Amino acid sequence: MxxxxxxxxxxxxxxxxxxxxxxxxxxxxxxxxxxxxxxxxxxxxxxxxxxxxxxxxxxxxxxxxxxxxxxxxxxxxxxxxxxxxxxxxxxxxxxxxxxxxxxKTWFWWDRLDFMLRRLPADQLALNVQGERFEVRRSTNEYSWQRPAVSMLKGRTEAFRADFLAELEARANVAIPSDVPEExxxxxxxxxxxxxxxxxxxxxxxxxxxxxxxxxxxxxxxxxxxxxxxxxxxxxxxxxxxxxxxxxxxxxxxxxxxxxxxxxxxxxxxxxxxxxxxxxxxxxxxxxxxxxxxxxxxxxxxxxxxxxxxxx
CATH class of the missing domain: 3.20.20.370 (Glycoside hydrolase/deacetylase)
Known part of the structure; x- marks a missing residue:
């Protein structure tokens, strides 16, 4: 050994x-x-x-x-x-x-996961800084959440903020001020x-x-x-x-x-x-x-x- x-x-x-x-x-x-x-x-x-x-x-x-x-x-x-x-x-x-x-904040990938699990439809189209994205309802961490995290991690902080804001608005899912237990x-x-x-x-x-x-x-x-x-x-x-x-x-x-x-x-x-x-x-x-x-x-x-x- x-x-x-x-x-x-x-x-x-x-x-x-x-x-x-x-x-x-x-x-x-x-x-x-x-x-x-x-x-x-x-x-x-x-x-x-x-x-x-x-x-x-x-x-x-x-x-x-x-x-x-x-x-x-x-x-x-x-x-x-x-x-x-x-x-x-x-x-x-x-x-x-x-x-x-x-x-003061919670991890952005957790905010993303929170919204993806609560989408009003199985699929939703987003336009962020001139780019189009298709997001799907997430039932587990191996669906769209993981590739989305990989994509967003490589973007700027401003892009991530815009993406999450657009997702929150289009999905009509309010992010709670208190972090959920999960x-x-x-x-x-x-x-x-x-x-x-x-x-x-x-x-x-x-x-x-x-x-x-x-x-x-x-x-x-x-x-x-x-x-x-x-x-x-x-x-x-x-x-x-x-x-x-x-x-x-x-x-x-x-x-x-x-x-x-x-x-x-x-x-x-x-x-x-x-x-x-x-x-x-x-x-x-x-x-x-x-x-x-x-x-x-x-x-x-x-x-x-x-x-x-x-x-």
Whole structure:
């Protein structure tokens, strides 16, 4: 078994058979049991960074390792995800968005999902900034909602706002001021309770924009403002930042320099890749600490093990 690390990225958890959006705790339990039985080490993000990026292998037992991270801080992490991680003594780091926690906004993909599930007709035509779109009623996350999210993510913030406003007007679906239960994130009190249970929380920007699409001033506010907010609210926040979306087009050298200047020494991306022991790489790590790769976790048993042994 190779001596390398896979950092896994999760988002939501299915809290009951009726609420199936997200990872099944049963499947996650199967994966954790398999990893434990296979001798794979389950490391915290801090342990993984110390060992694999900075060569601190004093407490390392050798062999492959997996690190679990969860983005966005939905309430279902506390209700369904955390108890599963706790059952296997598996460390986890969660990245959160202060403006959403404070109720200033809710995630745009959740507003989209809310409206698509309530369309007055099976199909609706929209005209947004001169482009025509056909949207369909969404009965589950695998219908039109997923390609719509992919399309809108690549557009500007202004286009996304226009699209959602047009959809709201044409569908005659009013967006509630209070976030519906299905889309709620944890409160600060819930987050602090999770801290007492061993969860580390890191900053994921103030409002979850595509950082490469905003001005330098806004990017600095989003990054360093979120880092500072966690320091204010939490007892021991993680020093690791998580880029919103996190692909190569979503951040760049500007964002890395903002992190450096702000004293943030590590950041995770959503670009897949494995990390080998830094002891073999020497001291020169380049920008890896600010571009730590992560695999999207799909819930299949043995997925992480295959990545470690085959990828």
């Amino acid at each position: 190779s001596d390398r690390l896979a950092v896994l990225m999760l988002h939501r958890f299915a809290t009951c058979p009726q609420h199936t959006k997200g990872h099944s705790p049963t499947d996650l339990r199967s994966v954790l049991a398999l990893l434990r039985a296979s001798g794979v080490r389950l490391l915290s993000l801090d342990e993984a960074i110390a060992e694999y990026l900075h060569g601190d292998r004093s407490g390392a037992a050798g062999g492959p390792a997996v690190c679990f991270t969860v983005d966005d801080g939905y309430r279902d992490f506390m209700d369904a995800g955390l108890p599963t991680f706790e059952a296997f003594d598996c460390p986890v780091t969660c990245f959160i968005v202060p403006d959403v926690i404070d109720g 889309y709620r994130v944890m409160t600060w009190d819930a987050i602090r309770e999770c801290e007492t249970r061993g969860v580390r929380f890191g900053a994921h920007s103030l409002s979850h924009p595509v950082l490469s699409q905003v001005s330098s001033t806004s990017a600095e506010q989003e990054i360093l403002g979120s880092v500072q907010r966690l320091k204010t609210e939490l007892r021991n926040p993680s020093s690791v930042f998580c880029y919103p979306y996190g692909l190569a087009s979503d951040f760049g050298s500007r964002e890395v320099e903002i992190l450096r200047a702000g004293g943030v020494t590590h950041a995770v991306s959503a670009m897949p890749g494995l990390i080998g022991p830094s002891a073999e790489k020497g001291a020169e790590l380049g920008e890896l600490p600010w571009r730590i790769p992560r695999f999207a976790f799909d819930g299949r048993p043995a997925m992480a093990l295959r990545q470690l042994l085959i990828a």
